[in-house]
Amino acid sequence: MNQVKQKLKGFMQHKEAWAVIGILIVLLFNVFFSPKFFQISFNNGHLYGSIIDVLNRGSSLVIVSLGMCLVIATRGVDISVGSVSAVGAMVAVFLLKSAGMAAAPAILCGLLAGLACGVWNGFLVAKLNIQPMIATLILMTVGRGIAQIISGGQILTINSKAYAFLGRGYVFGIPFPTIIMILVTLGVWLLTRKTSLGTSIEAVGINETSARYAGISTTQILWIVYIICGLLAALSGMIESANVSSADGNNNGLLLELDAILAVVLGGTSMDGGKFYLAGTVIGALFIQTLTTTIYTFGVPAETIMVVKALVVIFVVLLSTDRVKNAFAKLTERKKAGVENAG
Amino acid sequence: MRETPTVKKGDVVLSMRHIAKYFPGVKALDDVQLDLRAGEVHALMGENGAGKSTLIKVMTGVYERTSGTVTLHGQDINPKTPQEAQDLGISTVYQEVNLCPNLSVAENVYIGRQPMRFGQIDWHRMNADAVKLLESLDIHVDVTKTLDSYSVSVQQMIAIARAVDMSAGVLILDEPTSSLDSNEVAQLFAIIRHLRDQNMAILFVTHFMDQVYAISDRITVLRNGRYIGEYLAKDLPELDLVTKMIGQKFVDANTQAHRPSKDYSTVRFVRMEDISKRGLVHDFSMAVRAGEVLGLAGLLGSGRTEVAELLFGVTHFDDGVIYVGNDEVKRMNPRKALADQLGYCSEDRKVSGIVGDLSIRENIMLSLQAKKGLRRIPLKKQQEVAQKYIDLLDIKTPSMEKKIGDLSGGNQQKVLLARWLATDPKLLILDEPTRGIDINTKREIENLIVKLSRQGMAIIFISSEYEEMVRTCDRIIVLRDRHAVGELTDNQISQDNIMKVIAGGVAQ
Numbered sequence A: 001m002n003q004v005k006q007k008l009k010g011f012m013q014h015k016e017a018w019a020v021i022g023i024l025i026v027l028l029f030n031v032f033f034s035p036k037f038f039q040i041s042f043n044n045g046h047l048y049g050s051i052i053d054v055l056n057r058g059s060s061l062v063i064v065s066l067g068m069c070l071v072i073a074t075r076g077v078d079i080s081v082g083s084v085s086a087v088g089a090m091v092a093v094f095l096l097k098s099a100g101m102a103a104a105p106a107i108l109c110g111l112l113a114g115l116a117c118g119v120w121n122g123f124l125v126a127k128l129n130i131q132p133m134i135a136t137l138i139l140m141t142v143g144r145g146i147a148q149i150i151s152g153g154q155i156l157t158i159n160s161k162a163y164a165f166l167g168r169g170y171v172f173g174i175p176f177p178t179i180i181m182i183l184v185t186l187g188v189w190l191l192t193r194k195t196s197l198g199t200s201i202e203a204v205g206i207n208e209t210s211a212r213y214a215g216i217s218t219t220q221i222l223w224i225v226y227i228i229c230g231l232l233a234a235l236s237g238m239i240e241s242a243n244v245s246s247a248d249g250n251n252n253g254l255l256l257e258l259d260a261i262l263a264v265v266l267g268g269t270s271m272d273g274g275k276f277y278l279a280g281t282v283i284g285a286l287f288i289q290t291l292t293t294t295i296y297t298f299g300v301p302a303e304t305i306m307v308v309k310a311l312v313v314i315f316v317v318l319l320s321t322d323r324v325k326n327a328f329a330k331l332t333e334r335k336k337a338g339v340e341n342a343g
Numbered sequence B: 001m002r003e004t005p006t007v008k009k010g011d012v013v014l015s016m017r018h019i020a021k022y023f024p025g026v027k028a029l030d031d032v033q034l035d036l037r038a039g040e041v042h043a044l045m046g047e048n049g050a051g052k053s054t055l056i057k058v059m060t061g062v063y064e065r066t067s068g069t070v071t072l073h074g075q076d077i078n079p080k081t082p083q084e085a086q087d088l089g090i091s092t093v094y095q096e097v098n099l100c101p102n103l104s105v106a107e108n109v110y111i112g113r114q115p116m117r118f119g120q121i122d123w124h125r126m127n128a129d130a131v132k133l134l135e136s137l138d139i140h141v142d143v144t145k146t147l148d149s150y151s152v153s154v155q156q157m158i159a160i161a162r163a164v165d166m167s168a169g170v171l172i173l174d175e176p177t178s179s180l181d182s183n184e185v186a187q188l189f190a191i192i193r194h195l196r197d198q199n200m201a202i203l204f205v206t207h208f209m210d211q212v213y214a215i216s217d218r219i220t221v222l223r224n225g226r227y228i229g230e231y232l233a234k235d236l237p238e239l240d241l242v243t244k245m246i247g248q249k250f251v252d253a254n255t256q257a258h259r260p261s262k263d264y265s266t267v268r269f270v271r272m273e274d275i276s277k278r279g280l281v282h283d284f285s286m287a288v289r290a291g292e293v294l295g296l297a298g299l300l301g302s303g304r305t306e307v308a309e310l311l312f313g314v315t316h317f318d319d320g321v322i323y324v325g326n327d328e329v330k331r332m333n334p335r336k337a338l339a340d341q342l343g344y345c346s347e348d349r350k351v352s353g354i355v356g357d358l359s360i361r362e363n364i365m366l367s368l369q370a371k372k373g374l375r376r377i378p379l380k381k382q383q384e385v386a387q388k389y390i391d392l393l394d395i396k397t398p399s400m401e402k403k404i405g406d407l408s409g410g411n412q413q414k415v416l417l418a419r420w421l422a423t424d425p426k427l428l429i430l431d432e433p434t435r436g437i438d439i440n441t442k443r444e445i446e447n448l449i450v451k452l453s454r455q456g457m458a459i460i461f462i463s464s465e466y467e468e469m470v471r472t473c474d475r476i477i478v479l480r481d482r483h484a485v486g487e488l489t490d491n492q493i494s495q496d497n498i499m500k501v502i503a504g505g506v507a508q
Helices: A002-012 A017-033 A050-057 A059-073 A081-097 A103-127 A132-151 A161-168 A176-193 A197-206 A208-213 A218-244 A256-266 A278-297 A302-320 A322-342 B052-059 B082-088 B105-110 B123-136 B152-166 B182-197 B209-215 B238-246 B304-312 B334-339 B360-372 B379-392 B409-421 B439-454 B466-472 B495-502
Strands: A041-043 A046-048 B012-023 B026-037 B040-045 B067-072 B090-093 B170-174 B201-205 B218-223 B226-232 B268-277 B281-289 B293-297 B319-324 B327-329 B342-345 B427-431 B458-462 B475-480 B483-489
Touching: A017 A256, A017 A278, A017 A302, A046 A050, A050 A059, A050 A176, A050 A278, A059 A081, A059 A176, A059 A197, A059 A218, A059 A256, A059 A278, A081 A103, A081 A132, A081 A161, A081 A218, A081 A256, A103 A132, A103 A161, A103 A218, A161 A176, A161 A218, A176 A197, A176 A218, A176 A278, A197 A208, A197 A218, A197 B360, A208 A218, A256 A278, A256 A302, A278 A302, A302 A322, B012 B052, B026 B040, B026 B052, B026 B201, B026 B218, B040 B052, B040 B182, B040 B209, B052 B170, B052 B201, B082 B090, B090 B152, B105 B123, B105 B152, B123 B152, B152 B170, B152 B182, B182 B201, B182 B209, B209 B238, B218 B238, B226 B238, B238 B495, B268 B304, B281 B304, B281 B319, B281 B458, B281 B483, B293 B304, B293 B439, B293 B466, B304 B334, B304 B342, B304 B427, B304 B458, B334 B342, B334 B360, B342 B409, B360 B379, B360 B409, B379 B409, B409 B427, B409 B439, B439 B458, B439 B466, B466 B495, B475 B495, B483 B495
Parallel strands: B026 B226, B040 B201, B040 B218, B090 B170, B170 B201, B293 B458, B293 B475, B342 B427, B427 B458
Antiparallel strands: A041 A046, B012 B026, B012 B067, B218 B226, B268 B281, B268 B319, B319 B327, B475 B483
């Protein structure tokens, strides 16, 4: 019994704990009210089921959130990711449709567009020392304008099977976006944890002055994280647009930045920068997707979905605040004391 | 303008008696006295941590005093906020101008109390009043221009004008000159004298010795939160003032027992030639050789830390040249300094030293890793290096994975030393490496400095404790008011001589 308690205590000390608990709560809810949620079937060489759906539809959010996580770790924030995802998707779709480009180079160009956006954000933040929120606000508004100028204000639809594969394809029965998500997660992990980049990012986020005095090029580090964030935003935008074979400058990735920030924070990374948690971020993003999918499964009317989502998020965020944590700690201590006194 | 009782020159306007201010665990002020007299400029002197700012904050209602009395024109007062103090007639102008840079000069002077007409601001009258006020202080500016179109010194004067207009009794100037050049200081002093002649009681805080004697009539000295004394400026020689501020005894001033042997090489590793940076350092030159411990002595704000920061490229010099080895460096930055085998343990551990949430190991490895670039030093190697320095410097911690923020100050300092030693520097700059740490660790660090220099490392050592400089340095350059004013070598090195040079005398 005590061992379990010890383990539980150990688990709760992990920053990722609350995102895990969030997912578990929603899954538990499904166990009772929608057991179908856990059914996985294998049809036509494809895996089907709500869980698979979460992993499929959630992958674009996971990808964006990973970039956001690195930015937030430097004490910044990138609120342009939604717009950048729209720009990336628009560039790729436009090149496919109007320039008759093949899918691979078009996707590459979409990524380049994301990279350019990241370079711009990084320039404003790292070189000109503009506050990240303001710096990325520029692209947040201008990005959608750019996307619309490219398409002439239209929603572009295309009929490219190769491009659609990015959002709808399957490899070995696993949805292709899920595979991309796994590869990106692995890539970001390798890049930050198997090089010195991760510690440098954390050092900049914890104490930029100390980092600079220690010889770290803080400008370089900041620039790198905004570039990664831009790249991943564009990739996620293309996955979304490939899924529906169209690009919409106005609505692609709308409010994506908020979901991404939420995923990062739920995953245990503080908005004050510093230590960052990639696994927590992934779980946080999947939690948001699980929640969305669950709500959809229940056929909750569209107009109330936001409210339900908000309530759950408020609940989880509240649970993870220091105040509530301390209150809980006090409560358990008192109980313990009470038991001891009685004994 | 509020009515103030008519005062004659020399009357005590504000009197603080037996002032004590305790913070949890610290006695910031203990039985401190201060008398401000009409028509006098009174300098409040003391080194860092002496309690100058705390005393001002008690006077102006930022802090509540623990005990003691404050009387203004003979009446007990107890302001709870700066606003209340101002209403009583006590105004403060801080080092950083805290006005609104994007409003006009006139708006800044009258903000919060603009003359009104039919429920609207009477711009015409406000501008006219502002001109009249500023002219009376000999400040000639276009009052409709925004404040930031004028230099810091003019902004400073406008802040003073505003303060004076609001309350004519007591004016507190908290380091108003720290970012001004000599011309601007002269202008500011003209205004201060003008106000003094109008029988204001003025309290002036500065780190510059020359300015103290140029402007003040009386001096109160604080040290470690205690009252040392009040003196007439003309009766207190500079050397005595410095001694009172620092409070070190001269008894064993000439002991050089632990001085290293000075058989250092003749190769000058780093040279600074005529380095200037506006408002920080003026025409500073020095060279440091391999195996030599060079001390930079001076009071706070004398330019000693600024020299270190310019050398390491944390700030950039306007004029002059730095040579590292034989290479001329036009623009230094910490990364380049690191690559050139320089190391810099900065003055403020918390602000520019430790990365609090990272572990001891990560903190030790930070600079070496930065030098190596993106390729991560393997964990095993990191642990080896960290363990080596934990043993070498006797860093007391249960584990190298503990957060550095949880260590004591002395151990944090050792970790920072380890960070730089791990990079194998040829020149190590140590700025106040012993501040706020216990006596044993101090000794250990002193011994380490001597040992490292004997192994051929060049060391620049900065400290406010001259005793330890005397023990460890081969040569000491003394700075004062942003200049190098003297150099002590061999048997000239003593606390006595350091203070004499700081006070403007000549070493014997």
